Amino acid sequence: MKTKFTLLRYLAALFRLTQVFIAIGLVGMVVFVPLYPGLVDSQRGSAGIFLEGDNPGFFVSGDSAGWTFLSSLNSGNSSPFRFVRPSGLPSYGSFSLGPVKLKNATNQFSVNSIPTPDSGVTFNNLSGFMTFSHPKNTGALVAPLTAPFVVSMLVNGLFLIALLECLQRVFRSVGEDEVFSEKNLRRVRMIGWLFVISSVLRVITGGWLMHRMTELVRHAVPLNGMSIESTIPGDITPFLTGVVILGLAEVFRQGLRLREENSLTI
Amino acid sequence: MPIQVNLDRVMAERNISLTELAGRIDITLANLSILKTNKARAIRFSTLEALCRELKCQPADILEYTSR
Numbered sequence: 001m002k003t004k005f006t007l008l009r010y011l012a013a014l015f016r017l018t019q020v021f022i023a024i025g026l027v028g029m030v031v032f033v034p035l036y037p038g039l040v041d042s043q044r045g046s047a048g049i050f051l052e053g054d055n056p057g058f059f060v061s062g063d064s065a066g067w068t069f070l071s072s073l074n075s076g077n078s079s080p081f082r083f084v085r086p087s088g089l090p091s092y093g094s095f096s097l098g099p100v101k102l103k104n105a106t107n108q109f110s111v112n113s114i115p116t117p118d119s120g121v122t123f124n125n126l127s128g129f130m131t132f133s134h135p136k137n138t139g140a141l142v143a144p145l146t147a148p149f150v151v152s153m154l155v156n157g158l159f160l161i162a163l164l165e166c167l168q169r170v171f172r173s174v175g176e177d178e179v180f181s182e183k184n185l186r187r188v189r190m191i192g193w194l195f196v197i198s199s200v201l202r203v204i205t206g207g208w209l210m211h212r213m214t215e216l217v218r219h220a221v222p223l224n225g226m227s228i229e230s231t232i233p234g235d236i237t238p239f240l241t242g243v244v245i246l247g248l249a250e251v252f253r254q255g256l257r258l259r260e261e262n263s264l265t266i
Numbered sequence: 267m268p269i270q271v272n273l274d275r276v277m278a279e280r281n282i283s284l285t286e287l288a289g290r291i292d293i294t295l296a297n298l299s300i301l302k303t304n305k306a307r308a309i310r311f312s313t314l315e316a317l318c319r320e321l322k323c324q325p326a327d328i329l330e331y332t333s334r
């Protein structure tokens with residue numbers, strides 16, 4: 001009878017591993033961010049803080065005692081434990097942030113086209129990561145970003161850890177033949193609420209981080225007539241997922257009622 | 267509950283213990299006890315049949331309807 005729950009047990013173990021991974025990433029972030037200025041100013045490494053959708057991420061690359069390490073934790077849309085590097089990783093001594101969206105007066109950026117100069121090619125907006133190579137004072141760049149970044153990562157990371165914990169407990173209880181129980185109903189509802197609440201929090205903290213990044217670029221970069229557009233990052237998907245899960249919890253509640261009745265049918 | 271289970275009365279008359287009856291009709295002792303103490307919500311026909319067979323009685327001997 002235990003064999004049919006093997007998948008659930010493997011998933012529970014995998015979730016536990018993922019939680020550890022995420023926790024390590026969160027601790028790493030708290031440890032690394034204060035080190036950014038030193039790392040960049042001494043040109044022994046490069047660092048960055050970025051926002052993908054409404055999920056924050058960071059990267060650090062450095063050369064310490066002869067071995068190079070690279071770490072980047074992006075609690076991204078689909079995969080919470082994916083290690084990514086933004087493409088075009090700069091050489092040491094730089095600090096990156098983004099995405100930043102630039103606009104000029106006409107809202108378009110033209111490029112001379114190939115092969116004929118008559119036909120035009122325009123970009124409608126320029127959006128990407130901005131890299132400060134050998135900045136004069138990295139501390140001043142990092143400081144305003146620290147608080148929103150840490151809070152944003154914590155919100156994302158803790159949400160994922162809590163989500164995985166609930167799922168794990170549900171899977172383990174099913175493995176022990178306890179499927180439709182009060183406890184599991186509570187866990188399913190908790191999962192739904194986690195999605196709903198975290199999606200709201202993520203928009204708030206992501207917007208905060210984006211705002212700080214935009215302000216920083218405005219002050220630190222001579223824009224020559226270009227302006228920066230700051231949009232509040234938001235994704236309604238987790239919110240809807242949470243609502244759907246709460247709906248399914250009601251289905252679960254019916255299952256609970258049926259099971260209770262069945263268990264008292266001799 | 268309006269439906270009373272008079273299992274203990276019939277068992278006393280036939281002089282058979284809970285454990286022995288449970289063994290004979292392939293029901294766990296716990297379930298039989300739930301049945302006996304009127305905590306069950308429903309009974310399967312297969313269970314009722316097995317009880318009547320072992321206790322050599324009619325369903326009416328085991329189940330009684332009281333209007334309260």
